[in-house]
Amino acid sequence: MPKKVIEIRNLSYSYPDGTAALKDIGLDIFEAESLGVIGPNGAGKSTLLLHLNGILRGNNHIRILDSEINERTLSLVRRKVGLVFQHPDDQLFMPSVFDDVAFGPLNMGLSKEEVHHAVQGALKEVDMLDCIRRPSHHLSAGQKKRVSLATVLSMSPEILVLDEPSSDLDPKHRQDLINVLKRLSITKIIATHDLDLVLEVCSRVVLLDNGKLAAAGNVLEIFNNRKLLEEHNLGIPAKLCRTV
Numbered sequence: 001m002p003k004k005v006i007e008i009r010n011l012s013y014s015y016p017d018g019t020a021a022l023k024d025i026g027l028d029i030f031e032a033e034s035l036g037v038i039g040p041n042g043a044g045k046s047t048l049l050l051h052l053n054g055i056l057r058g059n060n061h062i063r064i065l066d067s068e069i070n071e072r073t074l075s076l077v078r079r080k081v082g083l084v085f086q087h088p089d090d091q092l093f094m095p096s097v098f099d100d101v102a103f104g105p106l107n108m109g110l111s112k113e114e115v116h117h118a119v120q121g122a123l124k125e126v127d128m129l130d131c132i133r134r135p136s137h138h139l140s141a142g143q144k145k146r147v148s149l150a151t152v153l154s155m156s157p158e159i160l161v162l163d164e165p166s167s168d169l170d171p172k173h174r175q176d177l178i179n180v181l182k183r184l185s186i187t188k189i190i191a192t193h194d195l196d197l198v199l200e201v202c203s204r205v206v207l208l209d210n211g212k213l214a215a216a217g218n219v220l221e222i223f224n225n226r227k228l229l230e231e232h233n234l235g236i237p238a239k240l241c242r243t244v
């Protein structure tokens with residue numbers, strides 16, 4: 001039986017303006033699995049992901065790697081859970097690409113050499129080493145997205161949480177991303193509208209709609225349920241369309 005690394009119970013969250021974004025979510029996530037989080041716009045995918053490293057705190061029923069998320073465990077949780085935001089401008093805030101990608105490793109107390117090694121490795125992984133000295137805010141949308149991923153890869157997280165990782169990527173770099181994700185054997189939680197990426201990378205899928213968990217199951221089981229996908233305004237992965 002694989003080890004449970006995330007346990008979510010009765011998670012509800014309303015934004016300060018009263019918008020109820022998550023309603024009574026219960027979910028277990030297991031070590032080394034790749035979980036796809038799908039659902040229409042406004043379903044609550046990003047809101048759910050923001051709870052996984054304590055940026056949002058709906059209630060106290062989330063356990064990450066055997067710790068409740070609270071003030072005492074927050075910094076440890078953030079070191080172990082690498083979260084890539086949907087919008088790179090929420091992730092990148094330092095004067096250069098190097099500084100952005102070095103920020104995490106520096107905070108982890110690594111030596112100068114270790115930081116350089118981690119930054120170079122992470123930027124190489126996303127094919128952005130050539131831009132190491134450039135200001136992050138001058139990069140294109142897809143380049144920013146790739147640097148955002150590098151800012152968490154450089155910390156070697158135990159759990160990777162990605163919000164729309166393939167949006168804005170050109171086909172080559174989208175495929176590179178898929179290859180990187182397939183190669184990484186850590187736990188991955190990926191919210192996306194890119195159902196073909198889910199098909200290639202994930203073993204299990206949860207479908208959110210209107211803040212609720214509408215379905216959960218293995219990827220093919222969910223993707224072959226056309227009625228379910230249509231009911232929730234979702235398409236069918238292009239790869240599976242060809243087999244109809």
Ligand SMILES: Nc1ncnc2c1ncn2[C@@H]1O[C@H](COP(=O)(O)OP(=O)(O)OP(=O)(O)O)[C@@H](O)[C@H]1O
Pocket residue numbers: 015016017019020021039040041042043044045046047048086
């Ligand atoms: N800062 C905020 N303040 C108020 N409401 C918000 C805020 N952020 C999101 N919401 C609302 O919460 C709900 C869930 O939004 P969320 O961003 O989690 O959806 P999503 O599934 O990630 O959508 P998308 O596919 O567009 O990224 C939506 O109704 C949204 O309008």
Ligand SMILES: [Mg+2]
Pocket residue numbers: 045046047086163
């Ligand atoms: Mg979102």
